[in-house]
Amino acid sequence: MKPSILQLNPILVPAINQKLDTLYTMHRLYEQEDKDAYIREHGASIRGVITGGHTGISNDMIGRLPALQVIAVNGVGTDAVDLAFARSRGLPVTGTFGALTEDVADLAIGLILTTLREICPGNAFVKTGKWIDNPSPSAIPLSRRFSGKRVGIVGLGKVGRAIAQRAAAFGCPIAYTDVREMSDIDYRFVPDLLSLARESDILILAAAADKAQGIVDAAVLDALGKDGYLINIARGKLVVERDLVEALLRGVIAGAGLDVFVDEPNVPVELFGMDRVVLQAHRASATVESRTAMGEMVLASIAQALAGQRPEGSLTT
16 A cells, blocks of 8 residues: 655646656645545545645644654745654654755846846837837837846855856856855855945845845845845845835835745735836746756655655754
């Protein structure tokens, strides 16, 4: 009899779903109308849980799964799982760390280029036929160069370092802030966020930020200044969104490229009409390559735990 696995979020890669169905009896809770009744019926047999970074799993649900051996998060955010509670029960909690680094860093650079060079307004200018009606070069305002801009990175983990490597290729001086100075890199360390913002043309949020929130507020945006840009591919909660909207409306900063928001999928509507603001629907890791690698890591975590091994990358055991 195949082990029973409870899946709380869909996985969008067919090959991963096929492997799951081959190896396990899959219980896809997100497809059920009465989820509580479904857990009552199947909870006692569940040996593994697959969830997403935003969904996580509640302590109450963990308590209703007496045979549970592993919680596999298909993502890098674990703030929606009570790690201390899982640790107290000897439950390994894993994430797909490292699988999405390259794609998240790529999107950060993409947001920078798209925002500074105003690629979206330029695209609309051509596609809506305005270029034919307005062929003068002055019909579109001048945009800004990326190359050589001072880049400040908040959080120099795997993603932050990958962004720094890419930005350095554009001739950008790199500075960063983190909980401590890194001894294995040559980028300039700035101990506080306010100073980093003041010394940056582009401030990039790349921190894991499971516990931090609201660190980019009006004071930080004032320090970034009227020629500065904010890029966020980390967590929406790192930014005080009302302060950001006000800063953009009043020209306190020049623009922003945002992949994440405080209350997704709800985005402040004031941002929609701003040419120097580029918005994405939390898609930094949304490539076939990243999602396949993430799915393979989920499969490995479950297999290792059910075999009585400590899953690679467990945060709690």
